Amino acid sequence: MEDGSVRESRHRHTSSEASSALAARLPEPLTPITDLELSLDVARVLRGQGIDPSRARPEIAAVAEEVLDEAGSLLDPVALHTISPVRDFRRQRVTLEDGEVSVFEGPLVARALAGATEVVLAVCTIGPALEDQVDALFSAGDPLRALALDGAGIAALGELSRVLRKRIRAEASARGVRTGMRASPGQEGWSLSQQRVLFDLVPAERIGVRLTDSCLMMPRKSVSFVVGLGPEIRADGTTCDFCSKRMRCRWRVSTSTK
Secondary structure, three states, rough: OOOOHHHHHHHHHHHHHHHHHHHHHOOOOOOOOOOOOHHHHOHHHHHHHOHHHHHHHHHHHHHHHHHHHHHHHHHOOOEEEEEEEEEEEOOOEEEEEEEOEEEEHHHHHHHHHHOEEEEEEEEEEEOOOHHHHHHHHHOOOOOHHHHHHHHHHHHHHHHHHHHHHHHHHHHHHHHHHHHHEEEEEOOOOOOHHHHHHHHHHHHHHOOOOOEEOOOOOEOOOOOEEEEEEEEEEEEEEEEHHHHHOOOOOOOOHHHHHH
């Protein structure tokens, strides 16, 4: 018969093994990414307003140029991302191995993650300062400048997303795996309510981003997305390819620029 000290020793040993196994499954603490350099120009600010730069009126283009420096001073780009292994993939349901049951469901996310063995989950934002200034300009009766500054914010967020995806591709390449197309909750084919699943996996509050009851992100100039990783994943599509408006949208993204 074992005495108490032997049983206690075995219990400590078993608990230690269990703790080590659990720690091996848990992701490392996430560190916000702040060294993200963004580049803005007049053409991007105009596109952010939905204006074709080649057709912009001179006074509109002039205001877009005027807000460039102001926009730059108001940007506070930051991002956070983590990686979760894929546990199961059936039809339009992707189950992640995160210690609990996390499921993404929908035709868009299923297509985006087809062939993935892992999924990058990311949230990024330019912060609230630019939005606050846009609101102040509208309140002060300067809608032209407010719209230009808002366009700069939209352009900056798009650039931030592009820079973050480029970093993700570089990290994946260093590991010898490929990256797939990007997809975001709320895009056609993926319910906005699935934002809650993504935010359960990414502690976005560390970079000042939260979800409203209707699953919108605050600050408003924020974006979340997933990217599949794997040796067999397809990298020949964009979310625009699956949008019902793709044939008449002037801002459609091509595979070469995603």
